[in-house]
Amino acid sequence: MLLSRRLIVLLLTTFGCIFICMITSNLESATIKDPMLMQVLNSELPTVSVLLSMSELKLKNKSAFHRYIKDLSDSDLNKLAENYHVTGLTSTALQRTFMACPGYFLLKHFSNAKGEIQTPKHQTCKNMSFQTSGTPVALVSWPGSGNSWVRQLLETTTGIYTGGVDCDFAYYRAGMIGEGIVSNNVIVVKSHWEPPSWNFTNKILYIVRNPFDAFVADWNREQAHSHVGIVNASYFGNNSKWDKRVKNSAYWWRVHMEQWTTEKHVTHVVKYEKLFVDLKTELQKMLDFLGHPYTEADFNCTIHSSTKQFHRNHSYRALDKYTQEQKAAVNKQLKIANIVLQKFKSEYQEQW
Structure with missing residues (x-):
């Protein structure tokens, strides 16, 4: 009896494997x-x-x-x-x-x-096109630091598509049809990756944002499954997943910034908060770094039509989302990061 049971199990296993292989092959x-x-x-x-x-x-x-x-x-x-x-x-x-x-x-x-290509849903000041020459430039940031907005600003001002190392269909639907292109056919190539993962170019346009704001923005995006989504207070504070995320991100935010701003790279740092203070000056600095010509009319048009398609409409204070222990973890890394950020006049004050 025991032998017959083992034989039945063996036969069922054998035929099951054959059946699965047939299905896989057909698929x-x-x-x-x-x-x-x-x-x-x-x-x-x-x-x-x-x-x-x-x-x-x-x-x-x-x-x-x-x-x-x-x-x-x-x-x-x-x-x-x-x-x-x-x-x-x-x-x-x-x-x-x-x-x-x-x-x-x-x-x-x-x-x-x-004749079926979609035009960008964000207003642009020139007819959009791909470029045929130029130096590849990476547009890098920690997630939640305004990368998408800067892409829109550059497309609006120059009329040249921006690219990206990932394949996020939301960007195509927004009119960024360069998403997925990694070449000099686009004016910049978006990336959140770390340098060891990508050696496409050594010319870097790096966006830095106050980490307290960046972490909240990225957590909202991830948990709401939307680039402009917002989740309620229960997702923050003492929430165990948020607590783990903050403490892990604080360290890697600092390392990410340090790796991209080493002497191995030719880096221009864009401080996110300065874009709200003097958009024209910051845009001019970016275009000078990219070596792209511009006119006063270009800036006036961009400033007038600047879209906030990838901005969240919110009234909360990001700092309110953190416990004191979480604030201490972020401030510890912020203090170290400021040693590098001071070279770019982009340091941040500790926040409590």
């Missing part, structure tokens, strides 16, 4: 033969609706798509780039972007070949 085969993907590989320009489906669904079996892209030769990748008029991207960069944003990558670049 992978179906994914690679997916008509949406085949349109791309056959160099046909998919419709906007097809590409939106690819990007939002992420494909049913993303790993199969990744393996397929990894196996494409440099010549195949370059052919795709040529067909969709993508210039300045290496095969490696093109591969990485395809894997991060399947389908969406092609949509945001060149659905304009069918």
Whole structure:
């Protein structure tokens, strides 16, 4: 009896494995033969609706798509780039972007070949375009420090799209169709990553914001699942998850800033709070650093039309979200960070 039970278990396990393997094989085969993907590989320009489906669904079996892209030769990748008029991207960069944003990558670049490209929802002062030359520049910040707003300001003033190392579809819907591009075709490339993860350029536009405000802003975004969302008081204070987040972020906020402002990088620091005091002067400094020409009319237009699409409408004081113990943890790192920030005249006072 015991032997027969073991035999039954063995048979069920064996047939179960075979069945699962058959399903997995069929899924992978179906994914690679997916008509949406085949349109791309056959160099046909998919419709906007097809590409939106690819990007939002992420494909049913993303790993199969990744393996397929990894196996494409440099010549195949370059052919795709040529067909969709993508210039300045290496095969490696093109591969990485395809894997991060399947389908969406092609949509945001060149659905304009069918006259279907979306114009930015934020008002711009010039016709938008990609640039064909220039020095790659990273736009770096700790999350919650105003990176999206600065991208909008630069796009509004220059008429050149900004890029990003991630693939956040919310930015495309907002009109930032350079999201996902890592090349000199965009005026800056957004990143929250640490330097060891990314060596695209050594020229850095670094945004620093009071950490008390930045941590609250990023926590609101994460917990509300929205770039402009706000959550109630129960998410802060003695909330154990918030407490852990604050104490962890305080240290890494300081390290992040120190790593990006070393002598290895050519860095211009933008203090977020100064943008509200004298936007014109701060914009001028950024454009001088980028080596991009501008006129008085450019500034006047940007200041007049400056959007707050990625700003939260709130009346709370960020400091009220912290316990005394949490404030002490942030202030400890802030005191160390100020040694570096003083060089850029961007230090912050401890807050209690």
